Amino acid sequence: MTTSPDAPTVLPATARALEHLLAAAQAEHRLPSVVAGVVRGGRLVWTGAAGTAVDEAAGERPPSATGTQYRIGSITKTFVAAGVMRCAEDGLVGLDDPVGRHLVELGTDGVGALTVGQLLGQASGLQAETDGPWWERTAGEGWDRLRELLGPGALRHRAGVRFHYSNVGYGVLGELLGRLRGAAWDEVVAEQFLRPLGMDRTTTRPQAPAAQGFAVHPWADAVLPEPEHDAGAMAPAGQLWSTVADLARWAGVVADGAGVLRRESAEAMREPQVVDDARGAAWGAGYGLGLQLWNTGGRRFAGHSGSMPGFVAMLRVDVETSDAVLALTNSTTGFGDLPVRLLTAFTDAEPAAPRPWRPQAVDADVLELLGPWYWGPAPLVLRAGRDGSLELSGLTGRARASRFARDAATGAWRGLDEYYAGEVLRPVRGADGSVSHLDLASFRLTRTPYDPDADVPGGVDPGGWRP
Template identity: 55%
Template sequence: MLPTTDLALLRRLAHEQASTRAPSVVAAVVRDGELAWWGGRGFVDGDRPDNDTQYRLGSITKSIVAVNVMRLRDEGKLELNDPLEKHVQGTSFGSATIAQLLSHTSGLTSESPGSWWERSPGADWAALDKSLATNAIRNRPGSRFHYSNVGYGVLGELVARYRGASCLDSVHAEILKPLGMSRTTPDAQAPHSTGYAVHPFADVLLPEPSPDAGAMAPAGQLWSTVNDLARWTAFVGGQTGDVLSPDTVAEMREMVTVDDGDAWNIGYGLGLQLVRHQGRRFAGHTGSMPGFVACSLIDPATQTGALVLANTTAGVAVVQVAIDLITIAEEHEPALPEDWRPSTVDPALLSLTGLWHWGPTPYHLRLLPEGSFLLSPVDASGRASRFRPDGEDVWIGLDGYYAGETLRVGRASDGTPNHLDLATFIFTRTPYDPAAPIPGGVDENGWTA
């Protein structure tokens, strides 16, 4: 980053640390998969925290566990619509689906029964399951967003049963190690910060405990650093390495449920929180445990993200700081668009491109560089979707209204494409072509004044 950008970013971080009286704060900006800037304010054991100082991630742990669940799905071991009972038998909440657990729509109680799990040593799965034998479901599954730490304890047990190891051991082997996140661990490893509560009316501190959460560990156990969390932030943006398909991560970023009612500014996907801000959508997760708050967000469209870690129980507005850092970076150093380059395409597909009509509405069908098609209204308002090939003259919707739907190419006797059949919607080269199937030109008199 340029010196002027560096100063603007550091000033934002310094203001947050001083105004909220946080013992220490570290933050970073990620661009195009790389750590572009980091800064630290306050002190850890008398020194400035740096990009290798550990802080507790809290619920960012959930997103990492969710990736393990999605790996199981991609391996064919489970389906997201499977009820939990199919994989973890004998619970009182087995009708909730895997997708509902991932998206906090299972209806499960928010916290595990007994003393507050975040400040208490955790028990094993058998004890957690027993504590949930009655009154575990607080809302009808699928009816609403209800954040459930318990749900991720349950998903941790699901992962453990398939992998034959604890959930966090599986996370280390399958996700953290391949991504090079060697300083992301279940327990603090030096150098690390100490979690504190800051007295509301005096400048004094109270150390917070950091016990092992046991079966609840998948809900918030992990510690990490700026360096490692920057790699994770890039992962959420689509820089997934060999850990997970970018398409699967994009699926995780899709909105499943809204968290803030009519405002629609905060929602949840499959293990990822989603934030809408000034026409943009960020993906990532926040985290809090006694003594710590954290946030990692990225705009997948621009590949600019930010992260914030602080060792205070409350006060630091981590989401706003992350968004502000992204905004400062992009305003001071806007990214240049990639150079346009011609691409190699199948010449046979060129005959499908161009103008098509759904009834009287004109659409463009454009061949994209990766070999997929984009079908979009000429006036840019209405339904648009991309399609991938799925056999000769067959295409499957990737996104938008037609996600998962089938588009088939209809051809005349000479092989010329003369209509597209998209889930029974017929697109023709001219409006309501009378030679096409319904809704072709039904009225025998045709167009009249």
């Protein structure tokens, strides 16, 4: 086992359990090599490696859990998406902009009419793969050639209505990112993310030590080297190579922006755009703005898988705790559910410590809003969030709920999530200056059920409550 120099380590018993899971997966799935890591508090707390990596320069050698490069496939999409979100932060593009507004050669209908947000969220309906040769195994061509393929026939579904994974869409987004910044997409990613985060082992082509990708024969213990090449205009869909150590830093961007992306942008990337509604199965997966999302028993995870010939990768972050798992292998068929098993074993053995409670300052005009309220006869409660928000929830069971942030200009509160996202919560004061009731999206929240003095729409029966 190896760890980053300044990181705490897991308990010895936890390390042994994780190492066993890794070794068992390497044997069960017949992986030439596999490396993995677990992140807590923004640092690698455990790394492991199994098998034998092969690279042309060094030949066979044990893989380094932190130093050996593997191709990360579609995890590349998260970097492109973050770059587009930075453009949105800087006012260069809007998520509702038709992509043809910025790539004028695409026109104003067809592919050109797809919005940037639809492309980011895999909701564009654009074809999954390019026409012609298998792009992942053949040398790529430039944007002009990809653009020629983006005619009316490239649209497989009506935009915005279903999840349809499109590598082609990220080829388009890579060109958009480069066009908006006046540089190649990978140069933008390096400038805005890789260098500031110290991810100096994340590159578009392999740099030694780097694992050779293999296909493992399905019925024999034999391997076949897979090709590696520059994917050209399709590179934004899966070109990057990286290490466990570098991806541990990128997990922080998924969690909270890590200082290179605004926190609200990271939160927007984790907001579901579409669900993966597989036939005959309850859905537990979806897609945000460049991130895969998983919902396991109410527990939310975000990140991305990656697959290219010879390689499979996974980055998965627990949204609540920011604990993360990383796994990389140089086998086309991959490692099954190893990442989930590693993260579950770690968090079961060493649960994340709860955030310590501390008193906090609360404004007087916020204090008077807190406590029980009633939506008709249904009891609700307003609490003060530790981030300055108000949190509305049911007092005795499930109810319409939301968090609200104060609008500095008006003093009203605007919904951040769930049912009342975007709606306004406005305290209404009586003649004596005290809060009479709350106006919420036309509803009246009162201190007693159907308070007759609170201007309840439709009035309150003058006979009052009765047996």
